Amino acid sequence: MVVIMKQGFTQAELDHAIQEMRNGGVKVMISRGSETTILGAEGNAQNIDVEKMEALPGVERVMRVSEPYKKANRKYHPDDTVVEIVPGTAVGGNKLLVVAGPCSVESETQITGIARAVQGAGAAALRGGAFKPRTSPYSFQGMGYQGLDLLEKARAATGLPIVTELMSTDDIDYFAEHVDVIQVGARNMQNFDLLKRLGKLNKPILLKRGLSATIEEWLMSAEYILAGGNPNVILCERGIRTFETFTRNTLDLSAVMAVKRQSHLPVMVDPSHAGGQAWMVERMSLAAIAAGADGLIIEVHNDPIHALCDGQQSITPPQFSALMEKARRVAECVGRTM
Ligand code: PEP
Ligand code: MN
DSSP: OEEEEOTTOOHHHHHHHHHHHHHTTOEEEEEEOSSOEEEEEESOOTTSOHHHHHTSTTEEEEEOOOSSOOTTBTTTOOSOOOEEEETTEEESSSBOEEEEEOSBOOOHHHHHHHHHHHHHHTOSEEEOBSSOOOSSTTSOOOOTHHHHHHHHHHHHHHOOOEEEEOOOGGGHHHHHHHOSEEEEOGGGTTOHHHHHHHTTSOSOEEEEOOTTOOHHHHHHHHHHHHHTTOOOEEEEEOOBOOSOOSSSSBOOHHHHHHHHHHBOSOEEEOHHHHHOSHHHHHHHHHHHHHTTOSEEEEEBOSSGGGOSSOGGGOBOHHHHHHHHHHHHHHHHHTTOBO
């Protein structure tokens, strides 16, 4: 249930409405937006009488919320959430966030070189996997802690914040201290133990959509992190598994629009894992911006043919620069900046 307060309500009216809701057995979340103040019921609101609530002074309207996600729901929080990554860099506002870098960290020269190149082209954060979720146990598994050290060196060299994937709850404390944005990969979207632990941090979490997750399942995973007390959730559409085999996954841009409507959380798009082919990345990036995405996360490699992971979908720094030029123009067309 959400209770929308009238413009100009008094503190006494607000307190009264909150008390009535508590008497009905729920916890009350207060969301003060730019135009409206909303009270959200957390818990079972079945015992609260909608008509009685609506008759209270200062109350404009009362709505039952049928969706199972509450804190992630736009009805509870009408304004867009802006997640600050580091001071001066955010996602969810008018300015789009572009994160770029290799699938995996491979060496100091590789990661620092790519960081400098993508920064020159306008990326505001660096990606790079150190712990890799590979389908085969015989494939390169990432450099682990050594890879995180190299990401930190690249951050020191460029000032770019770093985004990297966490796979195990064992590593949470280390990530919380050393990483700017913790990525939860598609394969861990429903690792509820991991999500609960991330809810206890105050770090931005980039939550990728699971390979076959519905929009509701994805938002319920975000809800785990939000319910734990961490409001800094960034969603990322990275393609879903469909019957199609030509592409690695199918980029679901309709999900970007649906999620932006249903939720206040920022949504990014990963065109690299979606199409799985370098030649598709530019057009899918432009389409994502046109569809309302708040940012992009793109795989860029200096030598894609020899990349240890995902080379076929990685674009080169010059291709990334060309993409950014076009992206700026599309962003302008849809009233965004880069
Ligand atoms: C990645 O970002 O390199 C990655 C493994 O992504 P996903 O979890 O979306 O497959
Ligand atoms: Mn990858």
